[in-house]
Amino acid sequence: MTNPTGIFITLDGPGGVGKSTTLTALAELLRRRGRPVHTTTEPSNSPLGRFTRAHADRIHGHALACLVAADRYEHLRTEIRPRLDHGDTVLCDRYLASTLVVQRLDHVPERFLLDLNADVLLPHLAVILTADAQTIAGRLAARGAHHRFERDPQVPARENELYQRATEVLRGMGVPVLAVNTTESTPEEAAEQIASAAPPSPGSVTTSPADRT
Numbered sequence: 626m627t628n629p630t631g632i633f634i635t636l637d638g639p640g641g642v643g644k645s646t647t648l649t650a651l652a653e654l655l656r657r658r659g660r661p662v663h664t665t666t667e668p669s670n671s672p673l674g675r676f677t678r679a680h681a682d683r684i685h686g687h688a689l690a691c692l693v694a695a696d697r698y699e700h701l702r703t704e705i706r707p708r709l710d711h712g713d714t715v716l717c718d719r720y721l722a723s724t725l726v727v728q729r730l731d732h733v734p735e736r737f738l739l740d741l742n743a744d745v746l747l748p749h750l751a752v753i754l755t756a757d758a759q760t761i762a763g764r765l766a767a768r769g770a771h772h773r774f775e776r777d778p779q780v781p782a783r784e785n786e787l788y789q790r791a792t793e794v795l796r797g798m799g800v801p802v803l804a805v806n807t808t809e810s811t812p813e814e815a816a817e818q819i820a821s822a823a824p825p826s827p828g829s830v831t832t833s834p835a836d837r838t
């Protein structure tokens with residue numbers, strides 16, 4: 626397989642923190658700056674991904690971990706790698722960090738999750754969106770819960786702890802991790818922070834911050 630030439634950026638964070646909204650703002654910002662951007666999500670939009678999403682409230686623990694990982698390998702093969710090979714910046718709403726958090730909520734051991742995901746492509750930048758637990762609860766109440774992990778009021782605080790652990794694990798694997806606290810920032814402000822940390826797109830002219838004025 627060829628080395629992908631595009632840039633792979635993942636966005637994770639507690640349910641309802643603002644991943645999809647921020648990803649949309651980031652995609653618009655990067656496109657305005659001339660980058661080819663492909664947006665995607667996990668579970669993916671393939672038949673396996675749609676099955677996983679549809680049944681994630683009834684399938685628990687190791688079985689859900691395996692389904693999510695199977696969808697991830699197929700997502701990489703059929704969508705993410707081809708878009709990276711094409712030179713796109715791929716923005717993925719949920720990826721490996723979500724597994725290291727959501728499956729831990731189901732008490733799946735971290736070792737099992739790391740082994741299952743041992744051969745996935747690591748992102749060039751893993752963004753972890755955070756907000757204080759009360760803010761997340763407010764956003765979830767305003768929008769409505771999508772699945773069982775968002776219906777338990779204790780979960781946002783636990784997810785924040787687990788994302789700190791996931792950050793350490795990813796950094797230990799050599800993945801650059803950017804934590805963005807969205808408690809006080811708009812999706813557009815969060816997108817600006819991420820864009821500033823994003824590795825340059827292939828073929829783009831690298832300028833120093835002073836040159837960009």
Ligand SMILES: Nc1ncnc2c1ncn2[C@@H]1O[C@H](COP(=O)(O)OP(=O)(O)OP(=O)(O)O)[C@@H](O)[C@H]1O
Pocket residue numbers: 638639640641642643644645646647764765767768771775807810811812815
């Ligand atoms: N930075 C922000 N400030 C205020 N509200 C926000 C912010 N980001 C998102 N929201 C609002 O919070 C709610 C949840 O956002 P969104 O659906 O993007 O979250 P999510 O993390 O993608 O959720 P899920 O984990 O369920 O996929 C939405 O109503 C959205 O408008």
Ligand SMILES: Cc1cn([C@H]2C[C@H](O)[C@@H](COP(=O)(O)O)O2)c(=O)[nH]c1=O
Pocket residue numbers: 640641667668678681682689693719720721722723724725727728771772773774
């Ligand atoms: C990537 C990923 C996803 N899941 C599950 C958790 C939820 O049931 C859905 C995601 O829904 P959302 O609207 O994006 O919050 O998929 C999972 O269990 N593990 C994962 O790694």
